Amino acid sequence: RKYVYDFAEGNRAMADLLGGKGANLAEMTVMGLPVPPGFTITTEACRAYLATGAPPQGLAEEVGEHLHALERAMGRKLGQVDEPLLVSVRSGARFSMPGMMDTVLDIGLTDESVAGLAAWSGDERLAWDSYRRLVQMFGTTVLGVEPGHFSDALRAAKLAKGVTGDLELDAADLRALTTTFKNIVREHAGREFPQDPREQLDLAIRSVFESWNTERAHVYRRAEHIPEDLGTAVNVCAMVFGNLGDDSGTGVAFTRDPATGAPGVYGDYLADAQGEDVVAGIRNTLPLHRLAELQPRPYEQLMAIMRTLEEHYRDLCDIEFTIERGKLWMLQTRVGKRTAAAAFRIAEALREEGVIDADEALRRVTGAQLAQLMFPRFADTATRPVATGVAASPGAAVGEVVFDSATAVRRAEAGAAVILVRKETNPDDLDGLIHARGVLTSRGGKTSHAAVVARGLGRTCVCGAESLNVDAANRRFTTADGTVVAEGDVISIDGTAGEVYLGRLAVVPSPVVDYFEGRRPPGRDALLQAVDRIITHADARRRLEVRANADTSDDTRRARRLGATGVGLCRTEHMFLGDRRVLVERLILAETDAERESALAALLPLQREDFVRILEEMDGLPVTIRLLDPPLHEFLPDRTALTAQVAVAQALGRPDAPETLLRAVDRLHEQNPMLGTRGVRLGLVVPGLYEMQVRAIAEAAAIRVRAGGTPRVEIMIPLVGDVRELDIMAGRARRILDAITAETQFPYEIGTMIELPRAALTAGRIAGSAEFFSFGTNDLTQTVWGFSRDDVEATVFPAYITEGIFAVSPFETIDRDGVGKLIADAVEAGRAARPDLVLGVCGEHGGDPASIGFFHDVGLDYVSCSPFRVPVARLEAGRAAV
């Protein structure tokens, strides 16, 4: 077992074993870049430690050997009294992970070696400042002392001296402070600050191992879907000093702008400082190009190294560096994080430069990033936010503030745009969330109730804006600077950036959407050019077709502009609402065949007209029309609201209608409508209903043919569980279609949704009677899990996500193991029975970037999603194919 690797022994492919930081330090070392010498303790050692609570056999010896090698290389010994060697101990897991142990710098300083550091650096203040920082950092992160004890003592020291800044404390002050800090350690950790450098090192290593299991680390891993069992590596690295005067300093840099993707290096530099000072923000940093004047030689070297790194990694790199008395040292590099816009621009730029090919450029961007670019944004970037929080659900929402669900509903129904503001939300707020444009909370993170529900509903959400004081009882909230925002005041929230603004900001549509909808050519806009090139390549590569879920001709037109090649789901229930409700009531209340037939006859021309327009918009491409699915009672008035129906009843010429209606409501009432008279059951129970719909579709198609069009009709029968249900309905439909096509020819297909487990399990038999399957993954997920979506998403899921039962709602991303398994089996059985069976998916998963790869893998022919998601699906379908 080898637990320790010298930086010169590893490489970037070893990130599982050496962690990201260690693997890249090794890569840079092997590339011959100036990295301070050091070694990495493997994640395997960490896993062994966490399993047993003790360092694995042989680890201590191995660390000793590598430490000796390091000491030989440096010509100094750890913590030796004159010219001491000091090291940093740095955590570094496979995935970059805030929440784990902070880096401890200057390990090796002791009461004795501090004088050696002073002599070597010629700077006594520096030596004592380093030592007191070590005691402080070691005390808190390794020995678990409350940080407040140290910061209180620091404050007291400044107060006693009558100064305000840390920099005003001199060497003697810092020396006294170090003694105070050591006393704090003794009192609160129950032990002395270790004076043996090797003991310091060993304790720091252990504490990095243990930091894998801190609460913050768990929370982060859950949020980012990082496995719990990876463990972290530990990097031990010889210290270099950026705080030895004006010819020293430290900085961070990117090989391109990570915000926009624009070419050209980008970074910050701080002279006479150590790494932690840059992030602490105590002093103002300089833009990187200023380093060219300050330190031309190291600057040139840094530029050359950055070019080398970008060529080597073939991607945007970010780096951390330090300059010690004019000598440049590389302390870290990795492939840098970037915004969605930068991801597209960088991928396309690298392709254009010939660094990567078009397939690789496509792999470098994601559907989720494209979706982000498609949300509307605030026009004005000059206004300062009054608060920031977690960017929990993207978008830009403007509205008047409300503090409770009931007010949200009331104001929304009166036509107002509202933003629901709460400390945190709970299931009682669901109605308010549905009616709000956005939700803002002062507590909770990405998996809080508000965040989960808002994402599910597609509402903009900023949560955990902790600087806001929300006082729901008095219907107001207060910002950090004391501004009071009362109910009814307008605010603007940016769920993409996690920002809150006072007043009404102008919202602009996304230029990317304008591009997709053909309103704006890419022109010279670098982002649009990149999106254009990459989506074009995705279209060329993808095997999956992308259709849209569209119920109206407007949606259909939009979907086609956005690149849909068909309608995968046209729901007909919307066609029964509004003015037509009265006709539906007549249908439901019909007591004789004649009454029913007359109600159906009145609905027929209205439906037909709807279909004509949709078929016209999608002319030449398939349109899958689903026959009526929801339970009938949804079309009747609420039982308690029935009294208000008297007028309607009289208009129908039935003075007794309220009672009739009431009886109908009672008769149709179902304990569990989701599992009640829905879908094909409705078609079988209500005579003539499905037949009317089929006739409307067929007549619409005939009208389109006579008008010179090319309708391609697919009739979809929902909620089938057994092939006989399908056979009966399909038989009736064919009789109608055959009669009409005898006069006017047009192609049609009859198929079914696979949305019940029994349908999936008997897919082979069903395929004998269906020309296509469309997986209705919303209902399939409900019925496979036994989750009633409307009930559990707000109540059960936040807890399930926190408990790690699933990382993301199965209604958002397909549950591969359960629902996905059924789909895969049904695909196989269906194709075996009918090789030319057309297979698609029309649940919301069809537009989910994380699910589309799965649908490609199981061999579907198309995904269908909301029009807005069509470009995202095209991109992901392309990525799945390369």
Ligand code: ADP
């Ligand atoms: P993080 O994972 O938070 O970036 P690092 O291990 O990179 O933590 O350490 C943070 C900073 O500490 C580095 O950017 C660097 O400035 C400083 N640092 C770490 N190791 C050394 C070292 N051996 N010499 C000088 N500075 C160091």
Ligand code: MG
């Ligand atoms: Mg770092």
Ligand code: MG
């Ligand atoms: Mg369904």
